[in-house]
Every structure is written in C-alpha cells, then in structure tokens.
Amino acid sequence: MADAIAGQTAKLQLDEETGEMVAKNELKKRMQKRAKKAATASRNGTSIAVQKPPGSQEPKASPEEPTVNQNTMFEQGFLAEVYKLRPSKDVVTRFPPEPNGYLHLGHCKAIAVNFGFARYHGGKTVSSNPRVLFDLYQLYDCLFTRGRIRFDDTNPDAEKEEYFVAIKETIRWLGFTPSEITYASDSFQRLYDLAEELIKKEKACVCHCNETETKLQRGGEDGSTPRYRCKHAEQDVETNLVKFRGMRDGEYAPQTAWLRMNQNIENPNPQMWDIAAYRIPKNQEPHYRTGTKWRIYPTYDFAHCLCDSFEGITHSLCTTEFFMSRESYEWLNQILVEFQPMQREYGRLNLKGTIMSKRDIRGLIESGVVRGWDDPRLYTVNAIRRRGIPPGAVLSFVYELGVTTSNSFIEIKRFEQSVRRYLEKTVPRLMLVLDPVPVVIEDAQEQDLDVPFSPKDPKMGSHKIKLTRRVYIERSDFREVDSKDYFRLAPGKTVGLLQMPYPIKAVSFTKDEATGFVKEIKAIFDKEGGKPKTYIQWVPEGSPAAEVRIHTALFESDQPATVLGGFMNDIRADSETIWPNAMIETGFYEVRQRAPWPEAEGEKNGEFGPESVRFQAMRVGYFALDSDSTDNKIVLNRIVPLKEDSSKNS
Ligand SMILES: Nc1ncnc2c1ncn2[C@@H]1O[C@H](COP(=O)(O)OP(=O)(O)OP(=O)(O)O)[C@@H](O)[C@H]1O
C-alpha cells in the first residue's frame, strides 16, 4: 500500500494559484487555460500573472547538489583576488564581533567569509561533497585551518556576557569551529604599552578638546572651513605621558581627556585627522573579563589593527565601511609593530523590507511589536533559528550571493526561495490542518495506512496514519454551494484525500446555528468515479492539537527605515496569524524523535533545539517546532510558505 500511495502522491503537484494538489496533466491543462486568459487580458490591456506550466519551471536544486559550490566564493572573484594579493600557505583570519548585541543574517556572511577563507586555504584538498566534509571540516578547523573569533570587547558600557555566549553559539550552529577564541581584552596591557610607545614616538597626545572643538578642527559641520590641528598636539612627550598615566589612574573624569593620534590633518582621508586612540568611557561599567582593572579603553581604530598583528592575521577581511580606515590601520601598524596584516573590504549583506540594526530592534522589542530578539519575524540569527531555518540553508544563501565589493540589498523573497530549495528535499512531509472541520466517511473501515515521509526519497522511511471514520479537513476546503470552477469538497462533489486509497464525495452537512459555521460534513468513498481532479490534506480523529504561527513581513515597505516618522510607522498589523486549534498527524512524533532534519552543519553534533524538528506540511508550508512548545503542547512556526507570497515579501 505504501508504494502505491507513494507513487500516487509523488505524481501530484501543487497548483500555486489555488493551493490544491493536482495531477500533472490537470495542472498542465489549468496552466494552458490561464495562459490563454492572460494572453487575452494582455491584448485588452490588463495583465494577469501566470504560473509556468510543469516542466518549464526552473530546475530545483537540492542542498546535496548545490547550484553554487561553496568553494566558488573563494575560487573566483573578489576573495580570489584578495588571496592573489597575498598568497600564503598559512592563512589566518578572524571574525571580529563587538559583543554588544545578537548577530544577524549579515553577520552570517562575515562568518562564512572569514572562516570559509581560512578553511579553503587550509584544507582545500578535501572532497567537495558537503555531507562528507562536515566531520572532516570540524577536525580540519581545529587542527589545520586558522579561522578565529576575536571579540572586539573594548567598550564595556555596551557589552554583556550573554552576547559573548550567543555569538559563540551562532558560529558553532553555522558549522564552524574556531581554531581559537581571543579577545581584544587579552591584550589590554600590551595595547596600553604600545600607546605609551606611540606617545614617545611623538605620534600621540592627550587631548582635552570637546566634541564641538574637535568638529571645528576637522572643517566644521559641513567640512567647508579650513582644518587645523589642536593645541594639545604641541604638548611635549613628558606631559603627554604624565597625562596618559593620569587617565589610566582615574585622575580625569570620563570624557575630559582622550589620547589622540598625531596623524596628518592635511590628508584628504578623515580617518587620518588625528583620531582617538584611548578614551574614558562615560558609565565606567566593569568589563566582563577585566572587571574594574581599567578605567580607559582603546578605540576600535587603535586596537583592531594591532590585535590583528599580534595574532598574525594574514587577511583582515571586513565590510566596505572600513575602506577609509585601511589607511589609519596601516599607518599605526607600520609605526608600532613588525607583522603587517592586510585589510581588504567586501560588501555588506542587507535585506530589503526589514531592519537589522541592534538599536532599532531593541525599540521593536521594548514597544511590544515583537516577542524578543528571537521573534521569527526578525532577521537576527536567533530569530532565523527559532523560525526553523536550517544553518545549511543560511550558508547556501550566502554562497549563492557570492562576495563582491558592493553592498547588496536582497529581497526577503529571494532569501526564502533559497531556504525553500534547501528544505524541499531534506525534510519529511506530514499533513497538518489549520482550521479543522470534521468529515464522517460513512463507509470507511478503520485501518492503518503506511505512508512514506517523502514521496521521492525512500531513505526517509514511512509512518502509519490511521484511517478513521471521522477525519478532519481544512474548513476552507469545503464549500456549502458548489460551482463549476471549484474543485475541492462540496455537496455532491468528489475530492481526493492525500494518502487515502479512495476519494470522498460529500453527501450532506450540518451547521452550527449560533455561529453559522459548518459543524460536520458527511461523505462516502467514491470508488467508481475515477481519479479526482484535486487532492487535499486531512488528519484522523485523535490527532494531536497544535498551535500554528504564520508570520509574514513585519513592515509594509521595502525601506522601513526611510518611512516618514520612522519604521514604527511602517509596521503591518497582520504580520502574525495564529491558528490555535490546528491538528497534526501523529507521524509528527516520529519526526520529532528523529530530529534534526536535515542532519547537517552545526546541528549534526547534537546541539540542536526544537527548531530542528522540521517538515513540510503538504499544501500549507514548511514548519518547525517553536521553543514555546512543551511536552503537552505543540507550537509550530511556519519557516517559509510553499510558494512565494504574491501579496508581499513574506
Ligand atoms: N550586514 C553585514 N554583512 C556582512 N558583514 C557584516 C554585516 N554586518 C556586520 N558585518 C561584519 O561582521 C563583523 C562583526 O561585526 P560587528 O558585530 O562588530 O558588527 P556591526 O557592524 O557592529 O554590526 P551591526 O551594527 O550591523 O549590528 C565585522 O567584520 C563586520 O564588518
């Protein structure tokens, strides 16, 4: 029976316009009809979007056969050029987050670039099959490749332990194993000593100018007045040393003194206009790692290049907003240290139709628009993960986009398309009914049906589903009044039930007097009527209840940040729909027990949560178990719809 049902279901295709499962021929007919209609409409000046007929659709790739090999990113284009500029047997890179918030999708690109570059140039002789590679890569990462995390933890006022922990976790989840985890704070003493050396070389002074004065020295508000050097640049070395030590020993109030580099105010690059090297933070929060030992902290511009040198970073890869900083990076390293890393800049990954800045997300959380940093409508890694997007799908997306020097603004639907492609062949299929209405099949005999988890991949195995007399179908799959162009259930009409040996024909129905809703449908098997035009999903009586959350775009526009009055004025009211009384077939329990689906990347090592329970709910979408679930309550999030949401970037 399983084979017959598998054969039948495998041949069905989703009609993206109606959401029905139909035979290939039926879909072809429908497509031709629609194409004709569209042609007539276009002749009449009105346009209708048409789904491509089966066979003409773009080939669907599986993650095992990626359209873009992950190595392509390092073999061609920007990153290949970077390597050619500095070919090295011992590539060392670092991913350098500031632990002041949770990482987002853009950071996944930075992680893939930094760890991937080191991995590629450290272990490129290994097979290019990603499945085989995973175990080997873990070993390779630890033993041979030199991709590190370095926390840029130079601003204790903004940093918290929870962010350090979450960042490390994200990198593991993406399937990378840092060869080392380091901290700028490991080098605070060494950095301090080098700051004194810079003073002794007359390349830094302690400055007391405030923000307004500094702005004037740099050409005023719009940069149109002549630039000039501040008077503190004339202080002698001894005075600067005494003052700098005074800063260190707490003799200056926060923000009344800062160490400033003596660069070149004439240089057209603002990064060379005597920028800050050390500052006294306003709040004097204890540092997560060094406590109250330091009252002064190095700036990014002082610490980053020096730490890169201390750690022997060969290729310091960062995003293009640091392009101007390259000059000060090289200037400082050349004065103070022997080993010279090479900084190069690639384009940031941005998504249209959302916000990713930590400050803005904090605003959404505080105003109750979203549940928290991991709300599935956001694009923080926590949110993407909770929503059920697998780490392998995130990486595929990054590899697909590749790396150039341009900042990319990608539509959410492109991201979702990539995720859908990844899930299509890697997760099992189940039946889920969002808004159940009972159908009593009067001539049904109770029996167990053995149905495959995948219509095409026998390796996924099969599970039992009980054919009960009373089953549940989607309320929207029944119409009280039939019509010619309607192909699902209606009085006197036949519809196929997925995985069921025979189609059913509705014979009568009752309604709830109070609500006017259909209460129960009576049906019989239609054993003589031949193949039905359309198939719908169902669940047997006794199936577990589930709360299903369907999320769509949080914002109306493509650029919420630029909307008049700010992104808060751009929030969609219907970005979350909850189906509290959905039902899922019991095969779900086996899917849950066999998680993670798919078994790949960072989830393979046993570190996975409920979100790795992923499946395709036929005709409804891809789903994952939400972290609000308990032993007695199933809560599901839709990962992505089965097709692109035409109403909006979902
Ligand atoms: N959108 C992005 N695309 C690609 N790389 C990014 C993106 N955002 C940050 N990065 C890179 O990730 C690394 C760590 O960044 P860090 O946490 O310091 O980011 P950030 O720029 O403060 O992030 P944000 O302000 O967007 O939260 C840096 O090398 C940074 O250039």
Ligand SMILES: NC(=O)CC[C@H](N)C(=O)O
């Ligand atoms: N060079 C870089 O990649 C910059 C990293 C740094 N943590 C930042 O401020 O974004």
